[in-house]
Amino acid sequence: MTLSRHYVLAAGGTGGHMIPAHALAEELIRRGHRAALVTDARGARIPGLFNGVQVHVLPAGRLGGGPIGWWRALRNIYTGRAMASRLYETFRPAAVIGFGGYPALPALMAAQRDGIPTLVHEQNAVLGRVNRLMARKVDAIATAYPDIDRLSPKHEPKVHLVGNPVREEVLELRDQPYPALSEDGVFRILVTGGSQGATILSHVVPDGLGLLPEHFRRRLQVTQQCRTEDIDRVRSVYARLGIPADLATYITDMPEKLAWAHLVIARAGASTIAELTAAGRPAILVPLPSATDDHQTANAREMAKTGGARMIAQRNFTPIELAKQMQKLGLSPAALGNAADRARLVGRPDAARDLADLLERTGQELGSDPLVAEEMVLRPVSGGAFA
Structure with missing residues (x-):
């Protein structure tokens, strides 16, 4: 019997990040797991995605804009990390996966500080900024293409080609x-x-x-x-x-x-x-x-x-x-x-299945007892934001 686990998916608020995260969430739910989404205000407004999934909004931490912009970004990142840690205290994810975009950064940072296994998924054929920042520390890197630019050769042992998950209707x-x-x-x-x-x-x-x-x-x-x-x-x-x-x-x-x-x-x-x-x-x-x-x-x-x-x-x-x-x-x-x-x-129709397999495997090998997560009671969340 497959044990039910909890997983957190963190994605920036564009379709390129959100659609594969949505497809993965649907696959996890079909397997009997629970999924929660961490995103920004833009992601929470995209219609037709993540129905029935807890959505948690945290402040975006886009880097740039001179000293003031950097200070604001760092403040948002550390605020977001604290908010994510509060979610993990009750939701107890077996693993956290980032899909790129700035909301993924504090979610992954919080997971690594709390000893939770982490993965990133790169949708493009060039490793994105947030994924480049986190590549050294995450436990696995899932890719959509066999050749990825700006991916350091030293990270290749933890690279897994899975493709880009798409909606079931496609x-x-x-x-x-x-x-x-x-x-x-x-x-x-x-x-x-x-x-x-x-x-x-x-x-x-x-x-x-x-x-x-x-x-x-x-x-x-x-x-x-x-x-x-x-x-x-x-x-x-x-x-x-x-x-x-x-x-x-x-x-x-x-x-x-x-x-x-x-x-x-x-x-x-x-x-x-x-x-x-x-x-x-x-x-x-x-x-x-x-x-x-x-x-x-x-x-x-x-x-x-x-x-x-x-x-x-x-x-x-x-x-x-x-x-x-x-x-x-x-x-x-x-x-x-x-x-x-x-x-x-060149299509990879099993991307959602293969990515879910990788997520489960990483959580099982490196995470805590999944039965602990099943016994947790989720804290109510108001308005789609962190309590």
Whole structure:
């Protein structure tokens, strides 16, 4: 019989950190464990994640901003560490795992001070700042890619390749065939750029599709994420081109839209890559150049090298270049189907299972008796914050 344990997941408040943490929490709960989330105010506001999971908010400790900014950050980090320790006194986690982002730092620091096993999970192909800070002290490092930049060779013995956990609804697409596409059938394009990346796509994609030969352009249907300030202009461009387009500032039903799409044009965030490769969808990827350590370019390498995606650097991302790449892919259903297969090849659909296994194993080998945790009574938490 599997014993029920408690685990704390600590993640910064962006989708790239929160979605894999959410997928892991669901896997742990399926196994009969209890999970609690430590995040910041942004993470607590993301809809549709961590239902039924205790959510604890602590102050963000972003480093920077000169001496005053550093002082405030350090104050928040040590305040957060004390708050996390109070949670651990009652929740008694078998292990604590950080997914990056500044809220993970005090949560991991508190666990290490209290003798609780710790892990980090790196979603990107470049080790993030918080994970770099904690890499020396944690008991295990889980990665999403086989090659991770800025990871010291001395830490390699505790590295475990697991992939990026994705939502169950996306995993279900893996068992579905790539949408049928004939040479004269409707060609469906999904365009998504995230909050930081939608403007360049809103400028280039409509104009690029407008350069396609008329017989190809008439086949197109588009679903596109746009910033609020761009949406009216983009809608008018598509109307002028005669391309049916569904535009929104936030795509709430992403698994459904992935199932619908023949091709995705997107940034190269970690969750985007994980979902594309889990579902098996070909893509044109435009890495965000301002991403820390240029990690989106690194994220796109594996999928592009395998042939599941075309990568275009933002400096080269013009309507003409997009139209050229669209014709290379889109005018051949066989080429698209092959790219979909190659995208699926680099997917790691068992990431949530493998990460949960690693978390359980680390907690069992290095943690305290799990029966102690099961006997603890959780202290009530008001308003999602630490008591």
